[in-house]
Amino acid sequence: MILKAKERGDAPQLARYLLSLRDNEHVELHEVSGFVSDDLSEAFQEADAIARGTRCKNHLFSISLNPPQGAYVEPEVFERTADRIEKKLGLENQPRAIVFHEKEGRRHAHVVWSRIDTDRMRAINLSHYKSKLRDISRELFLENDWDLPRGLQDRALRDPLNFTQQEWQQAKRAGLDVRELKSVLQQCWKASDNQSSFEQALKERGFWLARGDRRGYVAIDYRGEVYSLSRYVGVKSQELGQRLAARDKLPSVDEVKREIARAISPKLEVFIKNAEREAKRRVELVEAKRVEITKRHQQDRKSLSSDHEKRWLAETKERSERLPRGLSGVRHRLTGRYAAVKAFNERETLQAWQRDRAEKDDLILKQTEERRVLQAELNRKRSVAQEEMLQLRKDVANYRDFERQVAEHEREKEERARSRRSSRSRRSLDR
Numbered sequence: 131m132i133l134k135a136k137e138r139g140d141a142p143q144l145a146r147y148l149l150s151l152r153d154n155e156h157v158e159l160h161e162v163s164g165f166v167s168d169d170l171s172e173a174f175q176e177a178d179a180i181a182r183g184t185r186c187k188n189h190l191f192s193i194s195l196n197p198p199q200g201a202y203v204e205p206e207v208f209e210r211t212a213d214r215i216e217k218k219l220g221l222e223n224q225p226r227a228i229v230f231h232e233k234e235g236r237r238h239a240h241v242v243w244s245r246i247d248t249d250r251m252r253a254i255n256l257s258h259y260k261s262k263l264r265d266i267s268r269e270l271f272l273e274n275d276w277d278l279p280r281g282l283q284d285r286a287l288r289d290p291l292n293f294t295q296q297e298w299q300q301a302k303r304a305g306l307d308v309r310e311l312k313s314v315l316q317q318c319w320k321a322s323d324n325q326s327s328f329e330q331a332l333k334e335r336g337f338w339l340a341r342g343d344r345r346g347y348v349a350i351d352y353r354g355e356v357y358s359l360s361r362y363v364g365v366k367s368q369e370l371g372q373r374l375a376a377r378d379k380l381p382s383v384d385e386v387k388r389e390i391a392r393a394i395s396p397k398l399e400v401f402i403k404n405a406e407r408e409a410k411r412r413v414e415l416v417e418a419k420r421v422e423i424t425k426r427h428q429q430d431r432k433s434l435s436s437d438h439e440k441r442w443l444a445e446t447k448e449r450s451e452r453l454p455r456g457l458s459g460v461r462h463r464l465t466g467r468y469a470a471v472k473a474f475n476e477r478e479t480l481q482a483w484q485r486d487r488a489e490k491d492d493l494i495l496k497q498t499e500e501r502r503v504l505q506a507e508l509n510r511k512r513s514v515a516q517e518e519m520l521q522l523r524k525d526v527a528n529y530r531d532f533e534r535q536v537a538e539h540e541r542e543k544e545e546r547a548r549s550r551r552s553s554r555s556r557r558s559l560d561r
Contacts, residue, residue: 131203131211131238131270132279133263135193137245137256139181141174144192148229148240155424155501156232156431160205160239164225173227177244186253189246191221193263195239198276200502202495205230205487208239211270216243218262220254235502237494314520315349315362325374336524338390341380346370354387409515416508423504427497434493438486445482449475 138144149170151157165173174190181189195211197203208228216222225244230237245253271279314335322328329339332349340356342348346367347359360367374380381389452471454461 131198131201131267131276132196133193133215133267134196135191135259135263137188138190138192139178139187141178141190142171144190144242145171145174148227148231148242154231154233155420156230156428158230159227160230161209161226161228163227164223164244165227170227170229173225174242177225177246180244180246180248183251184246184253186246189244189253191219191243191245191256191259193241195241197236197238198271199236201274201276202498203237204491207274208241211266212239212241214266215241215263218266219256219259221245221256224254232498232501234508235498235505237498311357312362312364315357315359316364319359319363319365323373328374334524335520338386339374339380340383340386341377343383346377347374347380348383350383350386350390352390354390356383405518409511409518412511413508413515416504416511420501420504420508423501427501430493430497431490434490438489442482442486445478449478 149157149159159170162168162170162173165176167173167176177190181187193215195208208230212226212228216224216226221243224247227242229240229242231240232238245256247254271277315332315337318328318331318335318337322331325339332339336352337349337357338351340348340350342356342358347370349357349359349362351357359365359370363370371377452475453468454471
């Protein structure tokens with residue numbers, strides 16, 4: 131599984147985030163150990179209070195444990211992974227909390243440790259923790275027969291479609307997945323060998339080449355969004371300059387924006403808005419179903435938890451009544467029968483706990499499978515919507531060419547008419 135970690139402070143804010151349902155469909159506080167309180171917020175307040183006795187600001191070590199797509203991981207696997215991490219990083223016996231989050235049919239875990247060694251009142255140094263976690267991650271993929279990501283096969287191999295938060299927000303405004311945007315621009319670059327072919331490839335997908343203000347060469351889409359080619363194509367400015375014209379020979383961003391604005395007719399803008407509205411409607415239908423499923427799943431888990439609690443109380447009472455009291459209890463203690471009954475009760479208690487946990491895991495597995503099917507449908511609809519947006523971009527480019535051809539044709543007609551009038555005027559003067 132992929133492990134992402136960070137040293138941080140502000141324990142109250144972290145507790146609120148971990149327990150928040152805003153971005154999650156299900157949240158479960160799985161474990162709080164090593165703290166005085168079993169409540170996550172109070173436990174993290176305790177960690178904050180202890181850290182004030184030191185100079186350490188980032189006194190917490192937070193890590194997310196993300197299984198690969200389609201993999202269902204038992205709680206015990208998350209627990210063993212947490213144990214392995216704390217042993218590798220020297221966090222053994224440190225207070226920790228484990229919280230499960232579920233969304234889009236996937237379940238992952240957050241584990242948070244206190245870094246403060248209370249015996250020495252010093253923060254534990256987590257040297258080279260990123261490389262150590264990468265090693266653990268690679269071991270987990272191999273142990274569970276999961277497909278090993280390229281980034282873990284070779285450290286020099288990285289996902290070429292990695293993106294920053296800024297790029298992600300920019301792509302969301304344009305209605306496309308940033309990975310698809312990068313892929314499209316990279317394909318344009320690979321399919322061309324000069325500026326003309328590159329511009330043609332961009333044009334077919336609804337982009338225009340321009341001179342950036344501060345970012346060298348840029349591509350502009352029909353909405354006026356500007357994309358740095360060196361960032362999205364993944365090549366250096368020097369290589370861009372070798373294939374493309376000098377920057378000062380290209381139109382500026384403002385010039386291209388004005389050109390685009392003149393090229394797109396109000397009719398085509400209506401078509402685009404209608405397509406976006408229809409795509410949004412289709413996604414909203416699935417989203418409504420997702421909300422309904424989430425509420426039903428939450429209610430089912432509450433019902434199961436309530437049933438478990440009632441059964442646990444009844445069984446606990448039954449086990450308690452097996453233990454004799456008074457003089458009978460004294461005789462049973464002397465004969466050893468009391469210890470035998472007590473041992474039997476303890477075994478039965480453990481079996482009951484294991485049974486309840488198995489029932490809960492079975493329910494979560496069934497719900498996860500149901501949610502995964504819905505997520506696949508949602509992803510498909512989003513993919514269709516993105517494909518429609520790409521096609522519209524191509525239509526915009528084609529329309530731009532059509533408008534230009536019409537304008538050039540009209541200018542040529544006007545010049546021929548002017549030439550004919552001039553010729554007639556000269557002939558009239560000659561006569």
